[in-house]
């Protein structure tokens with residue numbers, strides 16, 4: 001698959017680009033489509049959190065045919081990180097599993113979701129990417145201003161178009177070799193959580209552990225003080241200060 005297989009739809013403001021695609025699929029749309037918005041009024045993040053989506057950011061969702069889902073989130077993080085480097089020359093790092101960081105602050109988040117199509121009777125995959133491309137006119141809102149960072153200070157339409165194009169190309173470059181896990185080496189190298197002490201939250205329990213590795217399924221291997229190890233699929237990991 002590549003960029004030319006996809007219809008690209010541009011919107012000024014939408015509730016959520018992921019929700020927009022979900023609605024299309026539920027209405028019977030199954031064609032490959034990418035939707036890009038300048039702002040979202042109900043942007044969603046992982047764990048049912050909201051994702052503040054001010055103007056200046058890039059909000060993009062890709063509707064993919066039914067495919068292997070587990071590795072898409074980390075793969076997308078590598079595509080985002082590569083794109084940032086190619087467009088700005090800035091180096092980013094990845095925080096397992098779905099966040100891209102620049103100078104210790106969050107630049108981008110990824111939300112992959114499945115949606116069942118009543119037309120084809122199959123689950124489709126939606127890959128949602130949110131990235132703080134330019135600083136919002138009125139700065140970041142109070143809730144995120146200490147933890148978020150933008151890639152550029154001032155808006156530049158030409159840069160934005162180049163960024164979108166490069167991001168989509170990078171996405172399909174890795175997507176087309178997903179079965180060979182061609183993104184994995186970079187994913188490991190870019191992660192900044194390895195060898196750090198983390199708080200692992202499973203259910204209501206918080207336990208300290210060391211992040212020791214990322215395995216071939218992109219699970220985070222953590223080691224607890226008693227020497228035992230656990231492979232985390234999701235659950236939450238907080239970097240200990």
Ligand code: BTN
Nearest residue numbers: 016018043044045046109128130
């Ligand atoms: C996270 O950091 O928790 C994930 C954030 C994902 C945000 C993107 S923006 C485009 C797409 N639409 C949404 O509502 N969410 C994703």
